[in-house]
Amino acid sequence: MSNNNNSNNRFCISVKNLVKSYNTSNIKRNTIDNISFDIDYGTVFGFLGPNGAGKTTTIKILTGILQPTTGSIKIFEKDIKNNIKEIKRRIGVVTQNPSFESNLTVERSMELYGFLWGNPSNMNKDKVREMLDLFDLTSIREVRNEDLSIGQRRRVQIAREFLHDMDLLFLDEPTVGLDPRARRNLLNYIKKQVKHGLTVFFTTHIMEEVDYLCDQICIINKGKIIEFDTPQILKQKYGSTKKIEIILQNPISKQIHDYFKKLSANSIDIENIENTENTFSITSNNPQNILLSTVNYLFQNNIQIENISLNDPSIEDVFLKALKNNK
Ligand SMILES: Nc1ncnc2c1ncn2[C@@H]1O[C@H](COP(=O)(O)OP(=O)(O)OP(=O)(O)O)[C@@H](O)[C@H]1O
Ligand SMILES: [Mg+2]
Incomplete structure (x- = not known):
């Protein structure tokens, strides 16, 4: 190389x-x-x-x-x-x-x-x-x-x-x-x-x-x-996916947990879902669809959203993925 x-x-x-x-x-x-x-x-x-x-x-x-x-x-x-x-x-x-x-x-x-x-x-x-x-x-x-x-x-x-x-x-x-x-x-x-x-x-x-x-x-x-x-080429190489981050105003309830669990089980477009107390990070290769259905769900259930962002993969994502593939 x-x-x-x-x-x-x-x-x-x-x-x-x-x-x-x-x-x-x-x-x-x-x-x-x-x-x-x-x-x-x-x-x-x-x-x-x-x-x-x-x-x-x-x-x-x-x-x-x-x-x-x-x-x-x-x-x-x-x-x-x-x-x-x-x-x-x-x-x-x-x-x-x-x-x-x-x-x-x-x-x-x-x-x-x-x-x-x-x-x-x-x-x-x-x-x-x-x-x-x-x-x-x-x-x-x-x-x-x-x-x-x-x-x-x-x-x-x-x-x-x-x-x-x-x-x-x-x-x-x-x-x-x-x-x-x-x-x-x-x-x-x-x-x-x-x-x-x-x-x-x-x-x-x-x-x-x-x-x-x-x-x-x-x-x-x-x-x-x-x-x-x-860095640009590596991000492209590992970057068919994007990261959706949804920050909620309140701590995540069991109901929301269940929704994301179901979403993850039913969608082949989701690579990974992580959460903290009030944030969900979803890595997906079809982010528009996931984003749309999730916002819809949150809206219908009157769950307050603090912030939503859609991000390209970072070098950290590249690093972690490259190592994962090399195991
Ligand atoms: N004198 C030595 N004898 C045997 N093994 C050694 C010796 N010196 C280094 N190693 C081994 O070589 C490997 C690489 O060590 P190195 O210090 O280069 O890692 P590194 O990538 O700089 O890690 P870090 O991010 O922790 O600084 C380690 O597994 C270390 O134990
Ligand atoms: Mg070192």
Whole structure:
């Protein structure tokens, strides 16, 4: 599977037949089981999958932390086997488990990080200030890293990565622990950098972020790729159905429950019905009919409706369906 819309076949990342196996209790298991994909320059690649699917392992291999068992990897069109040093200079990594210089203040640790990247000292201080400001860290710049909250730590970890210029950034669940404002801030900043040519390899479990950011989505399960395409195409592929959501003013009575039970049993057009205290979500490939008969029923029985909506499938629906089909 590859996104071959690049006629020169010049890819930022090109992975072929990648396998990573571990021996546990003398049984060899492929954690990464023969995956291949290409990523275009200047795009956001969303790498999705359930816990333990192999996302972090793949990132560790692509960033030279782990050795693959077999397979070939090219980054910036160069084999990582022989060029990892040169490649590392041009990439940034926000790992899932951050490491810290606990005793240093936020500002000092960032200055150190910039220095290690070779930033000239006069420019380094300015760059640190800029990033402190951008990631809303200025007011806590004197606090030691070990005294930070989890979300603040995450923000420092991300901010320090942007201290150096790079062409490719790996983000392994970067928004975990971030508050909504910090998350939106980060996503917008990434978008802006991508417009300027940055390529981003992005993992998350939050599907709205995928919708907002990703040009391509790759879903892996148990080390194998099960989907790879644009969000639009995947929504179409899994989107012959729509989701009807009906919110009632009052909690759902037994009478209404029975109505939906009957509707579900008698209609081949309904794929799934879920409910909360006062909401019904119906997934159907013939939503107009279902909607019409349901509204009719509710109206005739004098049941007050708070809101009705008809929605396309979300990336979350795509993700859940792809995994269900792959069981
Ligand atoms: N050193 C190791 N030895 C044996 N198995 C390992 C080792 N490292 C990782 N694994 C296994 O590889 C699988 C993939 O782990 P990985 O961390 O890549 O998952 P992930 O997709 O990043 O999951 P999450 O969403 O929870 O972060 C897991 O089943 C894990 O137990
Ligand atoms: Mg992981």
